[in-house]
Amino acid sequence: MRSRSGSKSAEPFIDGVAKLLTAIDEQKLPNVKLRRGDARDLIAQFADASLDRVFILFPDPWPKTRHRKRRLVQPDFVAELARVMKPGTKLRFATDWADYADRALWAVLSDERFSWTADRADDWRTPPPDHVTTRYQEKRLGDCVPVFLDFVRA
Numbered sequence: 001m002r003s004r005s006g007s008k009s010a011e012p013f014i015d016g017v018a019k020l021l022t023a024i025d026e027q028k029l030p031n032v033k034l035r036r037g038d039a040r041d042l043i044a045q046f047a048d049a050s051l052d053r054v055f056i057l058f059p060d061p062w063p064k065t066r067h068r069k070r071r072l073v074q075p076d077f078v079a080e081l082a083r084v085m086k087p088g089t090k091l092r093f094a095t096d097w098a099d100y101a102d103r104a105l106w107a108v109l110s111d112e113r114f115s116w117t118a119d120r121a122d123d124w125r126t127p128p129p130d131h132v133t134t135r136y137q138e139k140r141l142g143d144c145v146p147v148f149l150d151f152v153r154a
């Protein structure tokens with residue numbers, strides 16, 4: 001998540017925190033705030049219209065039907081995103097699990113404050129020019145090619 005004061009990231013697992021700290025150190029990034037915890041708790045603390053950009057890149061897919069309620073992108077979370085994002089800013093969701101792509105698209109577009117920027121299939125099949133390939137993406141563990149869904153917050 002990006003705001004005027006820099007990037008903010010939440011990570012619930014200690015090994016993920018360690019990897020992020022190492023990357024921040026190696027790349028000498030001066031403007032990253034990292035919090036160990038759940039992104040849903042973090043976002044609840046943000047002021048209305050305070051974020052310039054949100055990336056949700058390859059979130060845990062929870063592919064088993066009985067686990068899907070654990071997925072991050074759900075209507076309640078989308079409503080919180082709409083609250084904290086500034087008008088006109090972008091949300092990107094990427095996954096390589098087809099069912100998660102379908103359900104995330106439905107969840108985001110169910111909130112009338114978001115619109116999908118895609119005009120044709122290449123817009124979601126091709127990595128956007130500003131996308132940085134992630135470690136999980138490279139593992140190709142999903143059941144479809146990566147899809148990139150960009151939305152604009154009205």
Ligand SMILES: C[S@@+](CC[C@H](N)C(=O)[O-])C[C@H]1O[C@@H](n2cnc3c(N)ncnc32)[C@H](O)[C@@H]1O
Nearest residue numbers: 010011012016038039057058059060134135136
């Ligand atoms: C499949 S990994 C992908 C990591 C990275 N985005 C990538 O593409 O390489 C999912 C990541 O999301 C984190 N995560 C899962 N649920 C989360 C939540 N509710 N809040 C914050 N982070 C979460 C996990 O700890 C893990 O680091």
